[in-house]
Amino acid sequence: MARKLTRKRFLEVAGVGSALLALNACAPKPTEAPTAAPPATKPPAPTATPVPPTATPAPAGPKILRVRLYGDIQNLDPCFRISQNDDVVAHCVMEGLVRYGPNSYDLVNQLVEEIKQSEDGLTIEFKLKEGVKWHRGYGELTTEDVKYSYERFIDPELKAAYADDWATLDHVEIIDKYRGKIILKEPFAPLWRTTLPVASGSIVCKKYVEEVGIEKFATDIVGTGPYLFSEWMPKQKIVLKRNPEYHGDPPPWDEIHFIPIEDDKAAEIAAEAGEVDFSRISIASIPRFENHPNLKLAKYPSLRYRWIGMNVEHPKLQDIRVRQAIRYAIDVPAILQAAYMGQAEREKTLIPPGLLGHWKDAPVYERDVEKAKALLAEAGVTSLDLRFDIQDTTEYRTWAEIAQQNLKEIGINLTINPMDSSSFWQIGAGEKGKEVELFSGNYSMLPDPAWATMWFTCEQVGVWNWQRWCSPEFDELHRKGLVTMDDAEREKIYIEMEKLFDAACHSIWITHGVYAYVYSPKIVPAVTPHGVPQAEFMKPA
Secondary structure (H helix, E strand, O other): OOOOOOOOOEOOOOOOOHHHHHHHHHOOOOOOOOOOOOOOOOOOOOOOOOOOHHHOOOOOOOOEEEEEEOOOOOOOOOOOOOOHHHHHHHHHHOOEOEEEOOOOOOEEEOOEEEEEEOOOOOEEEEEEOOOOEOHHHOOEOOHHHHHHHHHHHHOOOOOOOOHHHHOOEEEEEEOOOOEEEEEEOOOOOOHHHHHOOOHHHEOOOHHHHHHHOHHHHOOOOOOOOOEEEEEEEOOOEEEEEEOOOOOOOOOOOOEEEEEEOOOHHHHHHHHHOOOOOEEEEOHHHHHHHOOOOOOEEEEEEOOOEEEEEEOOOOOOOOOHHHHHHHHHHOOHHHHHHHHHOOOOOEOOOOOOOOOOOOOOOOOOOOOOHHHHHHHHHHOOOOOEEEEEEEEOOHHHHHHHHHHHHHHHOOOEEEEEEEEOHHHHOOOOOHHHHHHOOEEEEEEOEOOOOHHHHHHHOHHHEOOOEOOOOOOHHHHHHHHHHHHOOOHHHHHHHHHHHHHHHHHOOOEEEEEOOEEEEEEOOOEEOOEOOOOOEOHHHOEEO
């Protein structure tokens, strides 16, 4: 099912630890393309004495990179992607006009020879590379594909989940086969940070999408990138193969295998067994891997925000005093210690430290059982049964078990409902979302505050706004933040939005966390500064 989003999974910048500095020291320069794989060794020439069959070297197998995903792909269409997993896979297959370079926020040209923006910010002119071929024989990339790709986002009939990524787009003007102009109705502050360089800036093949339809395209994509989408075995493996007609330097891997492993602990076992070459690990496991004999460790600041959400439309939670009581009852420091072994800092607001719009003076709600009981009494509640929907991982089970114990002390019986990731990410959709009570929230973002606020507007109710909180004032500030080009003014806008968010008491902030990865010393990993894998840039060591 195509889900409406807008711009979600993006966030933080902040400082990188010494492990990341060491990683960057051996990583390719931002403008450096993946190098070609070395040619296979030639077999020895025939000799007068036949070589016994047992002495003949076995042919070298394909060079395969194996990357763990924290869940399966769900929708690879740039307009409707669901999770970071979709982006990581799609970026190996589909390209944009520009992209973030490896291990960097520096932009590199991908499908364009040149691109520039007018002084008033309303026009972006570009010139495509010539001779770039679509996979599977779908012809050459042209400006018509660019026009189709970006105007899809603002098509009212398509109802693109990420329409907000192109909020001020008017149209794309075709000059000729390779030249065009992106015309905006208003300046758009996040354009070069969280639209053009990410999935919403990807170019899709007009002929292919119109031929197969969006349902098939969701899990069988065609692009211009270094790897071809070859096979998807749900919940087991996604296989990409080298694109022999790639317009850039030959990709270094014959195949990339993405392995969905939902639980971090299971992924850690797979990494230690050599079943994956690159994997995210749990924050709590960082100390165990710091001096691992066979794996390297890298840590990155995370833009992902984690919280416990409450559905304000649900009859049990409509009274703000009930929600306030829950907020005072849950012991966040205990969750941080048990789930993350003290490796993750507590968060108190939506936009993370180090990002424009962070509300550094946001209040911290310390646990106060008596105050929680008093609030329930004011609301006329003596006992209450609630359901807590979570992803079935060690991290969220820990959250839920602590919350269950905490809430029992104030007369709330919490039933934990663990779900696999695919099922979990559907619970807030449409009318069914009205049934949600409490849930474990975990969204990622890109380095612009609009990528945090966009999911909680009124139009996102029944899409990604699972709290089902609707504030016209919040919506208007969000729109204003998109078109305000002065950073100081944007800062004020987003802090005001966070104040509205906090006053509504529908979220209990846990942490922005940290990303930790282990990888084989046989590879050179590539990861954005906020910890998103860039498999398309990884290469052999």
